[in-house]
Amino acid sequence: xxxxxxxxxxxxxxxxxxxxxxxxxxxxxxxxxxxxxxxxxxxxxxxxxxxxxxxxxxxxxxxxxxxxxxxxxxxxxxxxxxxxxxxxxxxxxxxxxxxxxxxxxxxxxxxxxxxxxxxxxxxxxxxxxxxxxxxxxxxxxxxxxxxxxxxxxxxxxxxxxxxxxxxxxxxxxxxxxxxxxxxxxxxxxxxxxxxxxxxxxxxxxxxxxxxxxxxxxxxxxxxxxxxxxxxxxxxxxxxxxxxxxxxxxxxxxxxxxxxxxxxxxxxxxxxxxxxxxxxxxxxxxxxxxxxxxxxxxxxxxxxxxxxxxxxxxxxxxxxxxxxxxxxxxxxxxxxxxx
Amino acid sequence: xxxxxxxxxxxxxxxxxxxxxxxxxxxxxxxxxxxxxxxxxxxxxxxxxxxxxxxxxxxxxxxxxxxxxxxxxxxxxxxxxxxxxxxxxxxxxxxxxxxxxxxxxxxxxxxxxxxxxxxxxxxxxxxxxxxxxxxxxxxxxxxxxxxxxxxxxxxxxxxxxxxxxxxxxxxxxxxxxxxxxxxxxxxxxxxxxxxxxxxxxxxxxxxxxxxxxxxxxxxxxxxxxxxxxxxxxxxx
Numbered sequence: 001x002x003x004x005x006x007x008x009x010x011x012x013x014x015x016x017x018x019x020x021x022x023x024x025x026x027x028x029x030x031x032x033x034x035x036x037x038x039x040x041x042x043x044x045x046x047x048x049x050x051x052x053x054x055x056x057x058x059x060x061x062x063x064x065x066x067x068x069x070x071x072x073x074x075x076x077x078x079x080x081x082x083x084x085x086x087x088x089x090x091x092x093x094x095x096x097x098x099x100x101x102x103x104x105x106x107x108x109x110x111x112x113x114x115x116x117x118x119x120x121x122x123x124x125x126x127x128x129x130x131x132x133x134x135x136x137x138x139x140x141x142x143x144x145x146x147x148x149x150x151x152x153x154x155x156x157x158x159x160x161x162x163x164x165x166x167x168x169x170x171x172x173x174x175x176x177x178x179x180x181x182x183x184x185x186x187x188x189x190x191x192x193x194x195x196x197x198x199x200x201x202x203x204x205x206x207x208x209x210x211x212x213x214x215x216x217x218x219x220x221x222x223x224x225x226x227x228x229x230x231x232x233x234x235x236x237x238x239x240x241x242x243x244x245x246x247x248x249x250x251x252x253x254x255x256x257x258x259x260x261x262x263x264x265x266x267x268x269x270x271x272x273x274x275x276x277x278x279x280x281x282x283x284x285x286x287x288x289x290x291x292x293x294x295x296x297x298x299x300x301x302x303x304x305x306x307x308x309x310x311x312x313x314x315x316x317x318x319x320x321x322x323x324x325x326x327x328x329x330x331x332x333x334x335x336x337x338x
Numbered sequence: 339x340x341x342x343x344x345x346x347x348x349x350x351x352x353x354x355x356x357x358x359x360x361x362x363x364x365x366x367x368x369x370x371x372x373x374x375x376x377x378x379x380x381x382x383x384x385x386x387x388x389x390x391x392x393x394x395x396x397x398x399x400x401x402x403x404x405x406x407x408x409x410x411x412x413x414x415x416x417x418x419x420x421x422x423x424x425x426x427x428x429x430x431x432x433x434x435x436x437x438x439x440x441x442x443x444x445x446x447x448x449x450x451x452x453x454x455x456x457x458x459x460x461x462x463x464x465x466x467x468x469x470x471x472x473x474x475x476x477x478x479x480x481x482x483x484x485x486x487x488x489x490x491x492x493x494x495x496x497x498x499x500x501x502x503x504x505x506x507x508x509x510x511x512x513x514x515x516x517x518x519x520x521x522x523x524x525x526x527x528x529x530x531x532x533x534x535x536x537x538x539x540x541x542x543x544x545x546x547x548x549x550x551x552x553x554x555x556x557x558x559x560x561x562x563x564x565x566x567x568x569x570x571x572x573x574x
Contacts, residue, residue: 001376002366002569004552005457016552018568020366020456027380030456069379069457078382116456312548338458 005115006314007057011045012321014314017057020153021112021119027126028059028082028118028125030308033064035324037254039107043321046256050286051128059111061334062086063141065134067192068125075122081132081289082125083140084113087278098148098278108304114317114338129292134335136298140172142331143287143301144279146176149250151182151286153222158222159246161187167211167235168226169193169202171304172252173330176224178300182290190220192238193223198329201303211238219244228253236261242281245269252276301305306330312337339443341433341512342378346391346399347372347418347425357515359392360556361450362402366569370556371399372406373453379407381460388432390418390425421428422531423519426507444511446466447533450453451556452506454565460507462547467509470545474534476502477549505549508534510551514542 002019008013021027021106040046047055078080084105094101106112128137164187166177169335173191181189181204191208193199199208209218211234221244227235232253239249240262249271266273290296306327309320311334324332349439351542355549361371371389378387387410389504399415407413416432433439444467448455466473467530479501485494518536519527530536534544538558556562 001380002373004454016550017554018571020569023376023380070382080360101469116458117513 002256003115003117004211005059005111005121006128006317007059007114008042011043011052012318015057015318016112016314019115021117023070024072025119025121026073026076026125027069028066028084028120029069030066030084030113030115030118030336031081033061033113033127033336034139034142034330035061035321035334036063036107036142037326038062039112040321040325041256044325048256055108058107059114060107061112061114062107063139064113064183065128065137065140067114069117071122073122076125076127081128081134081137082249083128083137084118084120085114085124085126085272085279085281086141087286088121088124089279095207096280098280099208110116114336116338122226123281126281126288128288134290134299135308136301138333139245139304139331140284140287140291141279143173143175143179144283145276146172146179146285147287148279149224149252149274149276149289150176150179151283152274152276153224153248154183156274157222157248159213159244162191165192165220165221165223165239166205167199167223167239168196168228168253169208170226170329173224173226174202174304176226176252177300178297179290180224181205182294182297189216192235193336195328201329204300211235213328214238217330220240220247222248222250224250224252226252229255230257230259232259240265240269240271243271245268246271248274249270250274250276262317295300304331305333307332309333310333310335310337314338339437340383341428341429341443341445341532342384343426343434343445343447344371344378344387344388344389344396344450345374345418345422345425345447345506346403347391348382349480359395360562361391362395363399363562365453365554365562365565368406368461369402370453370562371450372402374448374450374455375403375407375413377447377453377455377460379410379412380528381457383461384566385412385465386437387413387462388429389413389415389450390428391415393417405507423527427519427531429513431510432521434516436480439461439513439516440562441511441513444509445512445515446507446509448507449555452553453556454550454554455507456550456553459547459549459553463509464509466477466547467511467541470543472509472534472537472542473512473545474508475505475547475553477505477551479555502546504532504534505553506534506556510537
């Protein structure tokens with residue numbers, strides 16, 4: 001069937017394109033989408049020129065929910081609200097599908113969610129319970145990245161989890177700290193950030209420090225780096241300084257630059273450094289279930305919804321990306337009416 | 339109930355150089371009309387799709403539907419009329435005879451040669467027809483509109499901001515449309531070739547639904563070539 005897709009043709013320039021989809025899977029009409037930093041880097045043209053040359057034109061956005069329009073298998077009914085999984089395995093692998101070279105990722109390896117309709121395999125959608133806040137549900141994908149990192153951490157950590165440090169006072173830092181507190185309620189979750197006004201929003205945490213104002217005697221058992229970009233370097237340096245021996249450092253922050261790490265101290269302390277990227281179906285199921293069982297989490301997560309932009313034209317989409325780019329904190333949600 | 343009427347009654351006098359009506363020509367790997375019908379088939383809100391074709395194309399259309407879409411109880415192919423109004427009236431008669439005319443039902447009427455219509459446009463049509471009783475799909479005019487009655491000199495250049503280009507679907511409350519078409523004199527019926535125009539001349543509000551620039555009508559051979567090029571481009 002003919003489908004209309006709204007692609008980024010060049011930085012800051014969207015265009016309509018005509019595509020065809022088969023009706024052998026689940027066809028979803030997107031309703032609420034959310035802009036991620038990765039989308040913003042394509043939109044602003046801050047990815048290397050050869051990457052832009054290779055990947056564009058491409059529809060952006062890999063965080064979002066939608067309404068089922070059609071499902072050939074009958075597993076989903078029209079009107080079902082689902083969260084869409086951007087990772088798309090194209091073959092078996094010995095590793096998790098979100099790290100497999102056999103997987104493609106929406107808004108990176110192929111078209112993201114900005115289109116009239118989206119066709120997905122039924123394993124790439126998870127039904128949402130009634131009453132989920134749609135603006136928060138739009139960024140469930142981002143929550144699943146934190147969730148899968150926390151799950152991996154809990155399998156790796158061998159020393160006590162009394163004090164957990166989260167570096168970064170942005171969206172991912174907020175979500176990671178919130179879900180750590182939910183998963184390990186007896187642990188102390190301490191947040192390290194740069195912006196006092198952001199740190200004040202982490203009211204659920206057991207403490208927070210500005211990175212230049214940390215007490216000399218403070219130590220942590222394990223750390224979560226949610227900083228990214230060139231600032232990752234100073235964050236990782238501070239983590240290695242404060243972390244207790246045999247702690248786990250979970251890295252989440254994406255950087256366009258190579259980040260030097262003080263390996264001497266990694267060796268001396270016997271640290272484990274764990275990389276995290278993307279997520280898989282079990283993480284989506286886990287997050288949806290966690291939110292269902294703990295509806296109070298929505299109250300905290302709603303604080304991240306800083307902009308809701310209705311999109312009826314490609315110009316609206318451009319404006320939403322510009323608004324998002326000027327926001328220091330929070331998520332820009334696209335109410336998709338295009 | 340929600341009905342969709344796919345208007346495929348035209349014989350394509352503007353297409354030139356071919357005996358096959360434009361809705362039956364191939365776009366990508368399927369006839370244009372199949373692409374168009376698919377948009378309505380996957381919309382589960384629509385209860386019945388009425389396809390109106392020239393009489394000698396009914397069997398052909400049924401075969402195409404069977405080949406490309408499969409068995410579908412929701413699709414019926416019937417004969418269109420001489421004019422657009424006649425075709426619309428035939429769809430009304432079919433509804434009257436098989437389902438009855440009621441106050442709540444709506445009909446989405448759509449050109450069979452607009453296969454690029456989106457799910458969003460159809461949804462907005464359903465919502466607007468339910469809420470307002472009538473709606474038309476439009477896009478803001480981008481070219482300057484020039485009025486010339488004698489065809490030689492300009493009489494006026496209207497303010498472009500107030501002008502839109504009409505697309506389809508056009509959607510209506512079934513009873514309202516039925517009553518209005520039935521109320522036309524023969525003279526009116528010959529002039530009023532657009533159902534929305536009937537509504538406005540009878541002082542009924544027609545709500546605007548935003549269309550898409552991609553929702554083009556395949557009228558001339560050039561349009562079909564262009565559409566095929568765009569589609570091939572996306573499949574590369």
